[in-house]
Amino acid sequence: MALSPVTTADFLVIGCGVAGLRAAVELGSVGRVTVLAKDRLSESASEYAQGGVAVALSDEDQVGLHRDDTLRAGDELCSKQAVDVLVGEGPRYIQELIQWGTQFDRAGSKLAFTREGAHSRSRVLHAQGDSTGREITRALFARAAAVGEHIVFHSFASTVDLVVDGDRVCGAVVYDEQEQALKSILAGGVLLATGGLGHVYADSTNPEVATGDGAAIAYRAGAQLSDMEFVQFHPTALYLKGAPRFLLSEALRGEGAVLRNADMARFMSHYHSQAELAPRDIVSRAIVSEMQRTGAEFVFLDLTHLDAEFLQKRFPRIYNTCLQYNIDLATEMVPVRPAAHYAMGGVATDLEGRTSLAGLYAAGEVACTGVHGANRLASNSLLEGLVFGARAGKAMLAESPPRPRACPEPRMPVCAPDPEGGCRQLRQLMSKHAGIIRSGKQLRELAEQLARWSAEPLGMAAGAHGAGAQKCLVHKAAGQRAGEGPPIRQAFEFRNMLIVSELIAQSAAAREESRGAHYRSDFPFKVDRFQKHSYIGPGMKVSFR
Ligand code: SIN
Numbered sequence: 001m002a003l004s005p006v007t008t009a010d011f012l013v014i015g016c017g018v019a020g021l022r023a024a025v026e027l028g029s030v031g032r033v034t035v036l037a038k039d040r041l042s043e044s045a046s047e048y049a050q051g052g053v054a055v056a057l058s059d060e061d062q063v064g065l066h067r068d069d070t071l072r073a074g075d076e077l078c079s080k081q082a083v084d085v086l087v088g089e090g091p092r093y094i095q096e097l098i099q100w101g102t103q104f105d106r107a108g109s110k111l112a113f114t115r116e117g118a119h120s121r122s123r124v125l126h127a128q129g130d131s132t133g134r135e136i137t138r139a140l141f142a143r144a145a146a147v148g149e150h151i152v153f154h155s156f157a158s159t160v161d162l163v164v165d166g167d168r169v170c171g172a173v174v175y176d177e178q179e180q181a182l183k184s185i186l187a188g189g190v191l192l193a194t195g196g197l198g199h200v201y202a203d204s205t206n207p208e209v210a211t212g213d214g215a216a217i218a219y220r221a222g223a224q225l226s227d228m229e230f231v232q233f234h235p236t237a238l239y240l241k242g243a244p245r246f247l248l249s250e251a252l253r254g255e256g257a258v259l260r261n262a263d264m265a266r267f268m269s270h271y272h273s274q275a276e277l278a279p280r281d282i283v284s285r286a287i288v289s290e291m292q293r294t295g296a297e298f299v300f301l302d303l304t305h306l307d308a309e310f311l312q313k314r315f316p317r318i319y320n321t322c323l324q325y326n327i328d329l330a331t332e333m334v335p336v337r338p339a340a341h342y343a344m345g346g347v348a349t350d351l352e353g354r355t356s357l358a359g360l361y362a363a364g365e366v367a368c369t370g371v372h373g374a375n376r377l378a379s380n381s382l383l384e385g386l387v388f389g390a391r392a393g394k395a396m397l398a399e400s401p402p403r404p405r406a407c408p409e410p411r412m413p414v415c416a417p418d419p420e421g422g423c424r425q426l427r428q429l430m431s432k433h434a435g436i437i438r439s440g441k442q443l444r445e446l447a448e449q450l451a452r453w454s455a456e457p458l459g460m461a462a463g464a465h466g467a468g469a470q471k472c473l474v475h476k477a478a479g480q481r482a483g484e485g486p487p488i489r490q491a492f493e494f495r496n497m498l499i500v501s502e503l504i505a506q507s508a509a510a511r512e513e514s515r516g517a518h519y520r521s522d523f524p525f526k527v528d529r530f531q532k533h534s535y536i537g538p539g540m541k542v543s544f545r
Pocket of ligand 1: 249381
């Protein structure tokens with residue numbers, strides 16, 4: 001559905017993965033809600049989530065055990081209050097999802113739970129084997145439809161910037177790709193639920209929409225972000241020339257898959273007592289070590305000892321995707337290596353999704369409640385989207401004033417002449433300097449290069465991003481037709497990726513220790529004075545508290 005030039009809604013939700021949908025369901029029972037998706041409605045990280053959703057619901061489990069595992073994986077940096085909310089309220093929200101029609105896999109009449117890395121119990125629910133996120137979003141879309149006509153979805157609508165009136169966020173400027181025009185949407189409350197940022201790296205398991213838009217948009221509006229240095233690399237992404245970095249779920253290791261190096265030897269027990277089921281950051285670093293030691297570009301995930309019929313039934317999506325690339329998991333080992341997967345940091349929020357800006361809320365991967373600390377426990381992210389999406393929705397309902405009536409005329413940032421080339425160079429640089437293993441020297445070089453690009457951005461007219469962005473806006477979209485000039489969405493994404501990369505680089509340079517997913521070769525140990533969250537805000541200034 002196309003947007004008219006100025007639209008109003010009671011609430012604006014940007015992003016329609018699990019967090020955005022769950023919030024919309026809450027809001028739609030009372031107000032008029034507009035939900036935006038940059039691409040197709042289904043194109044979110046939630047849709048691709050395979051392994052499942054962790055929740056303490058099995059007979060052998062307890063909320064306290066889920067809490068302890070989450071805190072341990074977070075490497076002494078989780079916000080304990082946020083973890084208590086996540087694991088304590090999680091069971092209720094999962095039961096609600098089941099009532100709304102989500103079909104989790106069952107063993108007989110009981111829910112079937114699998115094991116994943118760093119969990120002390122089998123507590124990961126899954127659906128259709130390895131399509132858990134797809135099943136949950138299906139149920140949430142159905143629930144949103146059942147709520148009535150109050151929730152309106154717009155696909156191919158890229159959020160360009162937030163509309164800020166005084167010190168309050170009161171809407172967003174949106175680029176409608178179908179009409180190739182800028183529109184404004186005014187709302188009493190705005191929720192960022194834009195997902196992650198994996199595509200600032202060369203290799204990522206994320207869908208291509210994950211370019212860190214929400215973090216960059218919030219930064220430009222003046223919001224505080226937190227823990228941006230903590231980027232989780234999933235240990236096992238498919239590594240084949242010409243194939244995307246397709247995720248090979250941790251649940252495969254939960255069901256018995258093992259890792260082998262180039263000499264075909266298992267190696268994980270040399271790195272951690274939980275071997276293949278060690279926390280993700282440890283497995284990813286172990287793989288990098290083995291690759292460096294053997295000079296190989298990848299290691300192998302070996303499932304050949306598992307029953308073929310079991311594999312096809314338990315992991316149909318993964319099995320069939322690998323088959324498309326001529327790999328039969330039942331008979332051949334798969335080449336894998338780590339790829340950027342999840343941002344623990346994001347727009348700083350309290351437990352109700354409130355950001356540092358009035359009227360702006362955030363939930364899901366784009367937000368940072370501190371719940372994941374320095375390293376997210378496997379399969380806690382869908383649960384986070386549900387719990388904190390619902391909480392943000394409730395807070396917006398309780399707090400949002402009537403929507404504003406006037407708004408500034410939307411204007412278009414200058415478009416990049418070669419955003420594709422710019423993105424490519426940026427990703428290579430981020431992977432080299434801010435990847436799994438970092439050093440102060442590399443991070444300083446990265447920050448300098450990013451500052452140069454920010455001053456005269458690669459493939460982007462000077463001054464079109466950062467604090468001066470609003471001053472050099474020009475109308476350009478109106479006359480531009482498809483095929484003329486660079487793709488406009490990609491130019492916006494590049495602008496956002498540049499900011500997000502700077503946020504990561506500056507935060508990573510400031511944290512002079514190794515903790516969770518942030519590993520510094522020049523500071524290889526945890527340091528007590530850094531047992532704090534990092535904050536970064538206007539002017540890229542980092543502080544710890
Ligand atoms: C996976 O299935 O391995 C990914 C699940 C997650 O990221 O928590």
